[in-house]
Amino acid sequence: MAADSGYGDCTLFRQGLAERGLRYAVQVDPNAIALPADAVPVTPPYAGTGRPPRPPTPARR
Structure with a gap:
C-alpha cells in the first residue's frame, strides 16, 4: 500500500x-520529526x- x-x-x-499486519509506504510532511517512544x-x-x-508540542494544522 502507498499513500500521500x-x-x-x-x-x-x-x-x-x-495492527492489520499490512506493509505500507507513506509520504510524511518534510518538516516532521521522529522521537523515541519514551521521549x-x-x-x-x-x-x-x-x-x-511552554513545553514543545507538535504543530497542529
Missing part, C-alpha cells in the same frame, strides 16, 4: 495499517522575564 502525506501524517491511520517534552526553566516557556 494526507494519510502519512495521520498516526491513527498508520497504526491501523500496522518526554522538557520545559526550560523560567528566567522571570517575558512569557514563561
Whole structure:
C-alpha cells in the first residue's frame, strides 16, 4: 500500500495499517520529526522575564 502525506501524517491511520499486519509506504510532511517512544517534552526553566516557556508540542494544522 502507498499513500500521500494526507494519510502519512495521520498516526491513527498508520497504526491501523500496522495492527492489520499490512506493509505500507507513506509520504510524511518534510518538516516532521521522529522521537523515541519514551521521549518526554522538557520545559526550560523560567528566567522571570517575558512569557514563561511552554513545553514543545507538535504543530497542529
